[in-house]
Amino acid sequence: xxxxxxxxxxxxxxxxxxxxxxxxxxxxxxxxxxxxxxxxxxxxxxxxxxxxxxxxxxxxxxxxxxxxxxxxxxxxxxxxxxxxxxxxxxxxxxxxxxxxxxxxxxxxxxxxxxxxx
Amino acid sequence: xxxxxxxxxxxxxxxxxxxxxxxxxxxxxxxxxxxxxxxxxxxxxxxxxxxxxxxxxxxxxxxxxxxxxxxxxxxxxxxxxxxxxxxxxxxxxxxxxxxxxxxxxxxxxxxxxx
Numbered sequence: 001x002x003x004x005x006x007x008x009x010x011x012x013x014x015x016x017x018x019x020x021x022x023x024x025x026x027x028x029x030x031x032x033x034x035x036x037x038x039x040x041x042x043x044x045x046x047x048x049x050x051x052x053x054x055x056x057x058x059x060x061x062x063x064x065x066x067x068x069x070x071x072x073x074x075x076x077x078x079x080x081x082x083x084x085x086x087x088x089x090x091x092x093x094x095x096x097x098x099x100x101x102x103x104x105x106x107x108x109x110x111x112x113x114x115x116x117x
Numbered sequence: 118x119x120x121x122x123x124x125x126x127x128x129x130x131x132x133x134x135x136x137x138x139x140x141x142x143x144x145x146x147x148x149x150x151x152x153x154x155x156x157x158x159x160x161x162x163x164x165x166x167x168x169x170x171x172x173x174x175x176x177x178x179x180x181x182x183x184x185x186x187x188x189x190x191x192x193x194x195x196x197x198x199x200x201x202x203x204x205x206x207x208x209x210x211x212x213x214x215x216x217x218x219x220x221x222x223x224x225x226x227x228x229x230x231x
Binding site for chain 2: 032034041042043044045046049051090092094097100102103104105106107108109110
């Protein structure tokens with residue numbers, strides 16, 4: 001079975017400082033992993049995705065994530081936070097339902113990023 | 118290109134009633150997925166339709182159903198509403214089948230069950 005855990009419900013940073021949003025997954029095989037962002041009153045938007053091509057994945061708006069198989073992690077980082085980065089971030093893994101065979105996108109509980117001026 | 122649109126944006130129903138939500142995907146997208154978002158359970162996958170056929174299904178009771186039309190527009194129906202069905206229902210479209218493809222989300226329909 002596959003699942004995903006976002007280790008922090010809230011992360012607070014100052015503008016211009018680095019951002020780290022943590023995500024751990026459990027998987028019985030090589031996973032497909034995603035990060036989505038949800039800004040207030042806006043639809044969710046894909047930041048980046050890992051599909052085994054490269055372990056360091058670059059996304060939009062300066063975000064990147066590194067797939068570490070040994071640590072079962074897919075943490076999201078950004079060197080310098082901007083006020084506009086304040087949003088809810090979701091780590092997603094695709095899991096296969098063993099009973100019906102469906103491929104189910106499983107979302108973490110989300111991490112709220114707060115950026116202080 | 119216009120984004121994913123969902124109607125209505127807000128809905129209030131009472132227990133026992135049924136409700137139908139509508140989703141129009143981005144032009145050219147053939148996959149539509151539905152999600153339920155609540156404070157308690159977070160974001161949960163309901164089902165995905167591709168070319169008018171349900172391709173993937175989450176772990177929701179049969180009261181939750183959907184369909185997709187030949188123009189890729191999709192509807193989701195919830196019968197015999199319960200208080201716990203109060204949620205934000207999100208629709209997402211993508212060009213290919215399955216969540217491995219980038220999904221584009223709509224603004225959601227906020228359903229309140231009284």
